[in-house]
Structure formats: structure tokens, C-alpha cells
Amino acid sequence: xxxxxxxxxxxxxxxxxxxxxxxxxxxxxxxxxxxxxxxxxxxxxxxxxxxxxxxxxxxxxxxxxxxxxxxxxxxxxxxxxxxxxxxxxxxxxxxxxxxxxxxxxxxxxxxxxxxxxxxxxxxxxxxxxxxxxxxxxxxxxxxxxxxxxxxxxxxxxxxxxxxxxxxxxxxxxxxxxxxxxxxxxxxxxxxxxxxxxxxxxxxxxxxxxxxxxxxxxxxxxxxxxxxxxxxxxxxxxxxxxxxxxxxxxxxxxxxxxxxxxxxxxxxxxxxxxxxxxxxxxxxxxxxxxxxxxxxxxxxxxxxxxxxxxxxxxxxxxxxxxxxxxxxxxxxxxxxxx
Amino acid sequence: xxxxxxxxxxxxxxxxxxxxxxxxxxxxxxxxxxxxxxxxxxxxxxxxxxxxxxxxxxxxxxxxxxxxxxxxxxxxxxxxxxxxxxxxxxxxxxxxxxxxxxxxxxxxxxxxxxxxxxxxxxxxxxxxxxxxxxxxxxxxxxxxxxxxxxxxxxxxxxxxxxxxxxxxxxxxxxxxxxxxxxxxxxxxxxxxxxxxxxxxxxxxxxxxxxxxxxxxxxxxxxxxxxxxxxxxxxxxxxxxxxxxxxxxxxxxxxxxxxxxxxxxxxxxxxxxxxxxxxxxxxxxxxxxxxxxxxxxxxxxxxxxxxxxxxxxxxxxxxxxxxxxxxxxxxxxxxxxx
Numbered sequence: 001x002x003x004x005x006x007x008x009x010x011x012x013x014x015x016x017x018x019x020x021x022x023x024x025x026x027x028x029x030x031x032x033x034x035x036x037x038x039x040x041x042x043x044x045x046x047x048x049x050x051x052x053x054x055x056x057x058x059x060x061x062x063x064x065x066x067x068x069x070x071x072x073x074x075x076x077x078x079x080x081x082x083x084x085x086x087x088x089x090x091x092x093x094x095x096x097x098x099x100x101x102x103x104x105x106x107x108x109x110x111x112x113x114x115x116x117x118x119x120x121x122x123x124x125x126x127x128x129x130x131x132x133x134x135x136x137x138x139x140x141x142x143x144x145x146x147x148x149x150x151x152x153x154x155x156x157x158x159x160x161x162x163x164x165x166x167x168x169x170x171x172x173x174x175x176x177x178x179x180x181x182x183x184x185x186x187x188x189x190x191x192x193x194x195x196x197x198x199x200x201x202x203x204x205x206x207x208x209x210x211x212x213x214x215x216x217x218x219x220x221x222x223x224x225x226x227x228x229x230x231x232x233x234x235x236x237x238x239x240x241x242x243x244x245x246x247x248x249x250x251x252x253x254x255x256x257x258x259x260x261x262x263x264x265x266x267x268x269x270x271x272x273x274x275x276x277x278x279x280x281x282x283x284x285x286x287x288x289x290x291x292x293x294x295x296x297x298x299x300x301x302x303x304x305x306x307x308x309x310x311x312x313x314x315x316x317x318x319x320x321x322x323x324x325x326x327x328x329x330x331x332x333x334x335x336x337x
Numbered sequence: 338x339x340x341x342x343x344x345x346x347x348x349x350x351x352x353x354x355x356x357x358x359x360x361x362x363x364x365x366x367x368x369x370x371x372x373x374x375x376x377x378x379x380x381x382x383x384x385x386x387x388x389x390x391x392x393x394x395x396x397x398x399x400x401x402x403x404x405x406x407x408x409x410x411x412x413x414x415x416x417x418x419x420x421x422x423x424x425x426x427x428x429x430x431x432x433x434x435x436x437x438x439x440x441x442x443x444x445x446x447x448x449x450x451x452x453x454x455x456x457x458x459x460x461x462x463x464x465x466x467x468x469x470x471x472x473x474x475x476x477x478x479x480x481x482x483x484x485x486x487x488x489x490x491x492x493x494x495x496x497x498x499x500x501x502x503x504x505x506x507x508x509x510x511x512x513x514x515x516x517x518x519x520x521x522x523x524x525x526x527x528x529x530x531x532x533x534x535x536x537x538x539x540x541x542x543x544x545x546x547x548x549x550x551x552x553x554x555x556x557x558x559x560x561x562x563x564x565x566x567x568x569x570x571x572x573x574x575x576x577x578x579x580x581x582x583x584x585x586x587x588x589x590x591x592x593x594x595x596x597x598x599x600x601x602x603x604x605x606x607x608x609x610x611x612x613x614x615x616x617x618x619x620x621x622x623x624x625x626x627x628x629x630x631x632x633x634x635x636x637x638x639x640x641x642x643x644x645x646x647x648x649x650x651x652x653x654x655x656x657x658x659x660x661x662x663x664x665x666x667x668x669x670x671x672x673x674x
Contacts, residue, residue: 011376011592039348077416077592079455082525106520113522114451118416118592128488130588151465151529151673173588183443185450186523188419192488192589251467251510252529255348255414255455336488 001052001202003034003164005072007122013072017052018199022327025066026055034074038257041147041163068198068327073120074166075145075257081117081194083170083261084110084244086237090266090290093274097293110239110247113186117259121195123327126334127171128192129309135174136307136333140221140286140315142233143168143261144241145200149254158245159212167197167315167326168261174289174306198327205325213240219265221286222314229284231265266290307333338389338539340371340501342409344459350409354389355536359664362403363392371411375594378484378500405535405664410457411503412482412594418454418531420507420598421447421581423574427603427627430611434630447576447584450523454596458532460664463671464508466646472511473644473670477558477623477652479570480505480598481578482537486591495582496549504534504652504663505598511626511643535664542662550577556602558623559651566621568602603627644670
């Protein structure tokens with residue numbers, strides 16, 4: 001099943017069931033919002049499945065063409081957004097670029113920050129551009145939405161709680177990060193509202209690409225219409241989703257609708273060194289900070305600039321047949337209205 | 338007006354309007370849940386006010402005795418919980434106890450962390466005790482609930498957005514904090530579910546104790562039935578609530594229902610040194626970590642232990658006439674069921 005949330009003037013939007021090929025949608029009768037469906041998933045599931053089957057079979061006369069530009073993120077606001085940093089290669093590059101040691105424990109103990117979840121951007125909403133000194137960046141990631149997870153959950157319990165998968169643009173303000181992290185309380189102002197893919201999908205929609213713990217497909221990132229990244233989300237993921245979920249739930253429960261992110265998807269180069277740009281035969285990058293780090297390591301200084309007004313960003317994932325799974329995050333950088 | 342949320346089997350509880358003296362309550366007709374009321378405050382306000390007046394006048398036949406033990410926190414789950422550290426004295430003591438310098442900027446730039454908001458404890462729910470090494474502690478604080486706040490809000494806009502005030506027990510796991518902060522991403526496992534006072538109140542209920550920015554009353558903390566703290570919440574608050582709200586909203590909007598906390602309330606001693614215990618004529622403490630820091634500074638080692646199974650904690654605030662404003666957070670430490 002695939003779900004979206006239509007902008008209807010309400011804070012949570014209207015739950016849509018979207019056809020597998022993303023061409024058609026219908027307002028769900030089973031639940032009004034995605035959070036409502038997640039609040040009582042076992043109860044909602046049969047109804048949602050029946051509706052999705054009817055939509056696929058062309059039996060829903062109230063179906064309409066699906067338009068991601070009219071949608072919120074699948075959860076327009078959520079009760080929790082916790083973002084891991086599972087691709088430790090990304091963290092190692094950050095440290096290498098500034099000549100700092102990375103603690104060995106980073107390979108065994110997940111990094112995770114508590115993100116703001118009260119107001120996400122829609123998948124096609126502009127990214128607000130406020131101050132060039134803030135160093136506006138994208139971070140392309142995969143995320144899961146979980147059901148209730150008990151405190152101290154095992155990896156099996158964590159894996160069993162995964163209900164939906166989606167993509168994220170974890171918008172980041174690089175210029176605000178060093179000062180904020182130096183204060184010791186983690187990110188706050190440096191992480192403004194994130195955007196999620198138009199559609200969140202249930203695991204079975206991913207076929208063999210989803211093994212219950214990782215999603216093994218390239219994460220396609222474009223910048224101003226040019227290929228920027230195609231990192232393999234299933235490779236170099238030091239901590240898989242059940243590990244991230246169990247980490248988050250170590251000392252407290254996670255409530256249904258909690259979103260857990262992978263952190264910026266990042267691959268090592270085949271040589272073991274930092275990844276090359278796509279133009280040089282590499283897999284490119286899922287954020288600007290990483291290409292800047294690689295430039296710094298290779299040439300002593302960063303060349304690529306952060307996002308500026310008018311830039312566009314696209315994040316998408318295609319299945320083995322080249323069809324979009326989640327729809328595309330398609331955002332333009334613009335002054336706030 | 339005073340609001341509570343009755344446990345009714347649902348995730349958000351049932352909105353109650355509570356009488357000024359906390360003796361009576363009635364299920365609100367205007368809105369089913371507190372979040373629903375906050376989602377459309379301007380629309381809800383006249384109805385809620387009418388209902389509260391009717392309750393005070395004894396005109397609601399459906400009124401019943403108010404019992405905090407049957408209640409969730411006023412917002413059983415929220416879209417955002419952001420906790421400041423406005424009593425910089427508390428931070429300075431932490432640093433002093435471990436011989437570390439505190440950056441001067443801490444007096445001008447608020448510390449704030451993004452907390453988990455998906456599952457709060459009820460005001461009379463047990464505090465789960467899992468592992469003695471986790472160093473279970475309370476943190477008694479004041480918090481406000483805001484309406485929508487635009488990004489980059491001014492102090493005036495921030496002040497105007499304050500809708501409700503309540504008390505918090507920001508449960509903390511001291512044993513997990515050093516390792517977690519050393520990783521640089523802030524608190525996560527070290528901050529399990531917080532609990533809030535049974536009742537959230539509108540600003541006008543506080544009379545002269547509320548000046549629109551600070552709440553000037555002692556925050557009464559008891560441990561196992563003995564007085565432990567009576568810090569003046571209006572003193573030594575380096576950053577007031579509008580400053581904390583504006584800090585949180587610097588790079589993104591805050592959505593209605595966002596909770597902003599003051600951080601542990603903490604006063605300097607009249608001599609300028611660390612505060613004395615209540616038994617020694619001081620104002621005591623709002624968390625165990627602080628008495629341990631003072632013990633360390635004065636005697637070279639901490640004597641007071643962290644919370645253990647069976648301990649009880651109470652947090653309350655009385656008005657000038659000695660009447661409870663928010664009801665009491667009354668929690669016992671217990672093994673999770």
C-alpha cells in the first residue's frame with residue numbers, strides 16, 4: 001500500500017491511498033488521516049487493504065489523478081522524528097575533513113538526534129532561504145514509520161514494528177551546526193523543518209529490495225536538474241533500521257507514528273577512499289557538505305557552494321523497472337513568503 | 338481556565354475543564370482533546386470560557402470531583418517538547434562540580450534541547466526504574482504551551498503566543514548523560530518520558546505572579562514526603578519564556594501545542610554561592626544532581642543518591658493564598674510492569 005496526505009486546509013491533511021504506479025489516488029474511507037490509521041493500525045489494516053485493492057482494480061469511481069504538488073508530507077506533523085547517522089562513512093568524512101579523530105565507538109553505538117516534528121515541509125514545498133551564512137544544505141535519507149515500540153525492545157520487536165518506509169530531505173543549516181554542537185545539547189536551530197517523499201509505502205511494496213532491515217536501492221539526488229548522487233542505500237549502512245529503532249527505544253517507549261531516519265546515505269568509494277562525483281564515475285553525494293569534505297580532503301578547500309535562492313533539489317528512488325517508488329521530493333529554494 | 342486530560346483509553350485522553358480550586362471538572366463540549374483546542378484556539382476560546390464560567394457558577398450538572406490520578410499529562414503526547422536551560426546557575430554548578438569552564442556565551446545564548454514528545458507520563462504515573470547505573474533523577478521545571486509561532490518571531494510575537502502554563506518533571510538519566518553528550522548529538526536515551534502537572538492553566542489564572550514572561554512563585558519539590566526544594570522560579574531565570582520561544586523559532590515555525598520548558602529551576606544562594614539545603618535555611622534544589630554538585634563542591638564528594646525503587650517525588654506550586662495552582666505531580670519510582 002502507498003499513502004499520501006492531501007492538503008485540505010487542516011493540519012494533518014486528508015489520507016489518500018495511492019495506486020502502486022502513483023498515477024491514481026482516492027480519499028481513504030477507513031481513516032481520515034495517516035496518524036489516525038497508525039494510532040490503530042491493526043484495526044485499520046483490513047479496511048485500508050480492501051480500499052487499495054479496489055483502487056488497483058479500477059473499482060473506485062471516486063479515484064482521481066495523483067498530484068504530489070498538492071500534498072503534505074505523509075505525516076504533515078508527527079509526535080516524533082528521530083534521525084540516526086547510520087552511514088558512519090559520512091561521519092568519518094566530516095571528521096577527516098577537519099582533521100579530527102572519530103571515536104571507535106561510533107562504529108558500534110549509533111549516533112541519533114531528536115529532531116523537530118511539529119511542522120514538516122511538503123514534498124514539493126519551497127525550502128526557506130533566510131541567510132547565506134546559515135549554509136543551507138539538503139540531506140537525502142531513508143526513513144521508517146513505526147508502530148508502538150516497548151521500552152528496551154529487542155531487534156526482533158523493533159523490526160516487527162516497521163509499518164511504512166519513505167524518503168527524507170533533512171534540511172540542515174551547516175553554518176549553525178558547529179556553534180550549536182559546541183554547546184553540547186545537540187542540534188536545534190541547525191535543523192529546520194524536514195520534507196518527506198510524497199508517498200509512504202508499506203514494506204511489501206518494496207519486494208526484494210527490502211530485507212526487513214535495509215532498503216537496497218540507489219537513492220537518486222539531483223541538483224538543478226543534474227545528477228548529484230546515486231548512493232546505494234543498502235551499502236555501508238553500519239546500523240540497520242531495527243538497530244536504530246532499538247537504540248531509540250532503549251530507555252523509553254516509541255509511540256505509533258514515530259519516524260526513524262537513517263541519516264545521510266553515503267558510500268565509500270570502491271577504493272576505500274571518499275566517494276567520487278557522478279561525473280567522475282562515482283556515486284556522488286546525498287548532501288553538499290559531503291562533496292565539500294571530499295574537495296577539502298583532495299584539494300585543501302571546498303569548491304561547491306551551499307544552496308542558494310532559486311536552486312532546485314530532487315530526491316527519488318526507482319524500482320528495478322525504473323519506476324518511482326515514493327514519488328519525488330522536488331523542492332526549490334526560495335525566500336520565505 | 339484550567340485544563341486536564343482524563344484517561345479514557347484513547348491516546349490523547351478527554352479534555353476536562355477544571356475548576357479554579359481544582360475540586361470539580363467537566364468534560365469539555367467545545368473540544369474533545371487539548372490538542373484539538375490548541376489547533377484552533379481562537380475558535381475554541383469563547384466556548385471554553387463559557388464552559389469554565391458555567392462550571393465555576395455551579396451550573397454544570399455533569400460536573401464531577403476532579404481526580405488527578407485518573408489523568409494523563411494535559412498533553413498526553415505533543416508534536417514538540419523543547420526544553421531550555423534558562424537557570425544558568427544550574428549549568429554553572431554542573432561545570433564547577435567537574436572543574437570545567439562555562440563559556441561566557443551561556444549567559445547570552447540559550448541552551449535548548451529537543452526532547453521526545455510522543456509519550457509523556459501522567460502526573461501520578463510511576464517513574465520506571467530500570468538500572469541503578471542509569472542514575473535516575475527528577476528535574477522540576479515550569480513550561481509553557483504556545484500557539485503557532487512564525488519563524489524568526491520577535492520577543493513580542495513569542496510572548497503573545499503563550500497559551501498555557503504547567504509544571505514538568507523532566508525525568509533524566511544522569512548515568513547516560515556524559516556518554517551521550519560526548520557523542521555531540523545531544524540527549525536521547527538520557528531523557529526518557531517526562532511528566533507534567535495534572536492541570537495546565539491560562540496565564541490570567543496566575544494573576545500578578547505571571548508578568549507575561551516569568552512565573553514568580555516558589556517551585557515546591559518534595560522527596561519521600563520531605564521538603565527538598567522551594568526555588569523561586571522568577572529569580573535567576575537568565576532567559577525568560579519569550580526569549581526561549583524566540584530562540585526555538587529562530588530558523589523554523591513552532592506549531593500550536595509546542596511545549597517550551599524552562600530547564601531545572603535553580604537559585605543562587607543569597608551569598609552568591611551554591612544554594613543550601615532547606616534544612617540549612619536554604620531554598621534547596623529542583624533535582625538531585627544539583628545537591629550532589631553542591632556536596633561535591635563543599636565536601637569533595639556527592640552523598641545524596643539518585644532515585645531508587647519506592648522513592649516518591651512531588652512537584653507543586655501554591656498561590657499567594659497557599660492553594661495549589663496546577664495540582665501536584667506525585668510520582669513513585671517503580672519497576673516497569
